[in-house]
Amino acid sequence: MTRSYELHPRYPAVGGEVVRGWDAAARTIEGPPAVLALDGPAALDWESAVTALSAALNARGVDVDAVDVRRGAAAWETVLERTGDGPGADPYYLPLASVPMAELYDELPAPEKPDHGVVIVFGPGAALVGHDVLWYADLPKRHAEAAVAAGELPVGVNLGRHQEPGDLRRLFYADWPVLDTHRDALASRIDRWLDLQDMSDPASLDGDAVRATLAELARGPVRTRPYFNSTPWGGRWAVDELGFAPHGGSTALGYELIAPEAGVLVGPGPQAQVELPFQLLCVLHPLEFLGAEVHEEFGTSFPIRFDYLDTVGGGNLSLHLHPRADYMRDQFGWSYTQHETYYITAARGEDPRVLLGLREGCDVGLMRKQVVAAVEHGEEMDVERFVQSHPAREGQLYMIPAGTPHASGRGNLVLEVSATPYLYSLRFYDWLRTDAAGAPRPLAHAHAFANLDLGRQGEDVRRDLVQSPRTLREGPGWREEVIGALPEMFYEVRRVVLDPGTTAAGPAAMDTEGRFHILNVSRGQGVVVETADGRGHELAFAETLTVPAAVGGYRIRPLGEETVHVVTSLVSRRS
Numbered sequence: 046m047t048r049s050y051e052l053h054p055r056y057p058a059v060g061g062e063v064v065r066g067w068d069a070a071a072r073t074i075e076g077p078p079a080v081l082a083l084d085g086p087a088a089l090d091w092e093s094a095v096t097a098l099s100a101a102l103n104a105r106g107v108d109v110d111a112v113d114v115r116r117g118a119a120a121w122e123t124v125l126e127r128t129g130d131g132p133g134a135d136p137y138y139l140p141l142a143s144v145p146m147a148e149l150y151d152e153l154p155a156p157e158k159p160d161h162g163v164v165i166v167f168g169p170g171a172a173l174v175g176h177d178v179l180w181y182a183d184l185p186k187r188h189a190e191a192a193v194a195a196g197e198l199p200v201g202v203n204l205g206r207h208q209e210p211g212d213l214r215r216l217f218y219a220d221w222p223v224l225d226t227h228r229d230a231l232a233s234r235i236d237r238w239l240d241l242q243d244m245s246d247p248a249s250l251d252g253d254a255v256r257a258t259l260a261e262l263a264r265g266p267v268r269t270r271p272y273f274n275s276t277p278w279g280g281r282w283a284v285d286e287l288g289f290a291p292h293g294g295s296t297a298l299g300y301e302l303i304a305p306e307a308g309v310l311v312g313p314g315p316q317a318q319v320e321l322p323f324q325l326l327c328v329l330h331p332l333e334f335l336g337a338e339v340h341e342e343f344g345t346s347f348p349i350r351f352d353y354l355d356t357v358g359g360g361n362l363s364l365h366l367h368p369r370a371d372y373m374r375d376q377f378g379w380s381y382t383q384h385e386t387y388y389i390t391a392a393r394g395e396d397p398r399v400l401l402g403l404r405e406g407c408d409v410g411l412m413r414k415q416v417v418a419a420v421e422h423g424e425e426m427d428v429e430r431f432v433q434s435h436p437a438r439e440g441q442l443y444m445i446p447a448g449t450p451h452a453s454g455r456g457n458l459v460l461e462v463s464a465t466p467y468l469y470s471l472r473f474y475d476w477l478r479t480d481a482a483g484a485p486r487p488l489a490h491a492h493a494f495a496n497l498d499l500g501r502q503g504e505d506v507r508r509d510l511v512q513s514p515r516t517l518r519e520g521p522g523w524r525e526e527v528i529g530a531l532p533e534m535f536y537e538v539r540r541v542v543l544d545p546g547t548t549a550a551g552p553a554a555m556d557t558e559g560r561f562h563i564l565n566v567s568r569g570q571g572v573v574v575e576t577a578d579g580r581g582h583e584l585a586f587a588e589t590l591t592v593p594a595a596v597g598g599y600r601i602r603p604l605g606e607e608t609v610h611v612v613t614s615l616v617s618r619r620s
Contacts, residue, residue, distance in 0.1 A: 084168075109162060110163075195292075229325070262309060263593055272291075365451070400435075403450065449510070545606050566609065
């Protein structure tokens with residue numbers, strides 16, 4: 046029997062065992078005296094963590110002295126300036142902060158190795174201090190984001206701002222880039238990884254085992270832990286069909302594979318598991334995971350994402366676009382931009398639509414007036430006077446190159462197959478929605494108009510952006526087709542169609558050819574992905590899987606009694 050969507054895919058640890066509790070972690074510190082650096086993100090409850098670890102060490106007869114590295118942080122005005130957020134900074138976005146963690150401190154402590162016991166130096170950047178043992182205490186990013194959005198974690202979320210309310214803008218564009226760069230530089234020498242999603246009973250894994258596990262995962266198919274965020278426009282398809290139960294009620298944005306926030310669960314089960322950042326696969330094993338050509342072009346950035354937009358039972362997305370390449374580089378600091386595609390996995394209700402591309406002869410001046418009137422006076426915008434409305438057809442891909450205005454209408458489950466940058470939606474109009482306090486949603490419409498591509502209008506949109514499938518390869522009972530590719534987009538989207546009981550194999554075997562693939566079952570019960578070295582990985586309907594470049598040849602075998610569609614994507618080979 047084919048299994049259903051797995052909410053918590055897990056993989057075994059290699060070379061070590063995931064243990065639970067502060068006492069189990071404390072027992073791994075060999076031979077005090079020692080200086081223990083306890084590093085990690087700003088959003089942790091550091092005081093509770095250090096109190097619990099100190100108690101575990103004290104219970105073993107080990108004296109503890111704790112040193113908070115944050116006490117040496119630079120003045121807040123200095124932190125702002127060094128992260129590109131000084132006077133006159135954009136109120137909506139920041140350039141990705143590239144400052145080293147050390148630049149956010151004026152003074153770092155210099156504890157001496159004690160005669161007995163343990164000195165715990167703790168906080169973001171603790172590894173910058175001389176130490177004998179290095180632990181990394183992690184909390185997946187979704188927790189900080191959700192807490193700030195809900196007002197549940199009012200202080201201590203942002204780097205350098207330990208007594209002030211959290212701010213999402215700084216979290217996204219300043220803190221996370223600095224923290225990620227710092228963590229990635231430590232990955233090869235961390236002695237222990239702690240998962241603090243349960244502060245009272247943390248899970249942890251030896252650093253060598255973390256690296257051995259990542260080395261194993263980098264050579265075979267792997268899923269990340271999925272989750273959904275709730276928004277005012279969100280639907281409930283993933284609640285009803287997949288079993289998600291988000292706190293906010295709706296399943297608006299589904300994080301199937303968004304590399305900067307994705308995690309891989311490692312351990313035997315929920316009683317003992319750590320969530321390791323997906324990004325570490327790219328950092329520690331770029332050639333095996335990404336492939337040589339992709340690594341040369343994108344460094345250790347995993348450049349494609351798969352996520353869901355669920356408006357089934359919800360509302361329209363905002364009308365928005367994404368920065369064009371030069372603007373993205375010069376204003377926001379990304380070396381590549383946020384091209385997107387919408388694949389319609391499900392279309393429900395009466396006349397579901399996709400808004401995409403300008404109408405022929407669009408009056409941009411009038412469009413701007415209506416956008417401003419909506420923002421300043423709460424007047425409705427006549428969206429379809431300026432932007433084309435297309436029927437949302439299940440199995441159709443809609444191409445959205447940067448600079449193209451677009452939105453999913455209500456009633457759709459969209460699989461976004463897009464470039465990894467995901468935090469740059471430059472909005473024109475949000476249907477006059479307000480937040481919980483009744484305030485209008487902030488709209489960066491000046492940025493949006495600065496990036497509006499006037500080059501595609503009318504019939505050009507329908508011809509270029511709503512493409513028909515083109516068969517690439519085929520055999521008995523299967524075919525592989527290109528469903529979306531454009532010269533300006535660095536990746537392409539394909540689909541493998543499999544009749545029941547067939548296998549994409551033989552002369553038409555799937556092969557990474559040195560570039561990672563991403564797979565998503567968009568129709569049918571599921572498939573089994575079988576690699577040339579004998580690994581097998583089942584993939585159910587709606588699940589997403591990464592096939593590393595190192596896999597090489599693999600087969601896709603359909604499950605169940607109906608035709609299966611597998612949407613795939615890869616970085617296009619440059620001629």
